[in-house]
Amino acid sequence: MKIQKYHVDAFTDRLFGGNPACVIPLQKWLPDDILFQITKENNLAETAFFIPIDDGFHIRWFTPEVEMDLCGHASLASAHVIREHLHYKKDIIYFQSASGDLQVSFEGDKYVLDFPSRIPVKAELPQIIKESLNIQPSEVFLSRDYVLLYESEEEISTLKLDENKLKQIDLGHGGIICTAAGTKSDFISRFFTPGASIFEDPVTGSAHCSLIPFWSKKNGKKEQLAFQVSERKGVLYCKDEGERVSIAGQAITYSVGEIFLPNSDQK
Known part of the structure; x- marks a missing residue:
């Protein structure tokens, strides 16, 4: 089985700046142990996986150690992949996540994340x-x-x-x-x-x-x-924004590649 992998530098407009993330679009979920193995093989702080759903995408974020409840730079990187590489035409990208519904809009070359506010x-x-x-x-x-x-x-x-x-x-x-x-x-x-x-x-x-x-x-x-x-x-x-915050930044693609996996039933 062959899947696409994108390596994106987020919150920067230059290569080797910002925070690198791997982004892997899927059609259906792979088993969690495979998602962790891919993340460990990528060896970056975060790998984002998403699948299409009716009104957008279901997104999940993994470090080599744990699945995260929220990740900003890998969400921005995912929005960049969806818009620039998957040629998504809508004005807003909607994500379903472990932290509830999220959305990403566009302002010129910036991606604007709509995230929950967490007041310390x-x-x-x-x-x-x-x-x-x-x-x-x-x-x-x-x-x-x-x-x-x-x-x-x-x-x-x-x-x-x-x-x-x-x-x-x-x-x-x-x-x-x-x-x-x-x-x-x-x-x-x-x-x-x-x-x-x-x-x-x-x-x-x-x-x-x-x-x-x-x-x-x-x-x-x-x-x-x-x-x-x-x-x-x-x-x-x-x-x-009160109960929400807007976090905007730029992104740039470092590489595009393919992952070759043994045949595996997707969820």
């Missing part, structure tokens, strides 16, 4: 995370992810986390967001996933489900420019 609340930082940090945050919040607020962009750029120490903690689908006000953007961030094969995620759309309402409340802005300042770097155009 004040929290205590687990001791193991505190011990892993070379710089302590000024405040700590929690939604799906821990949100660590820092005083400056310089602190974020010099921040180091002890990956080996953090392997002792299980955050489920969550991670650790470190954020501060930006000098050339409204805010910046970095995102870490303890225990994952890729410790620092290059650009994390789902983290901005929390960052957008968090910073909107702090600076009073509904529309904001965000940079994720990993080595690959990413740009996100953000809007607080």
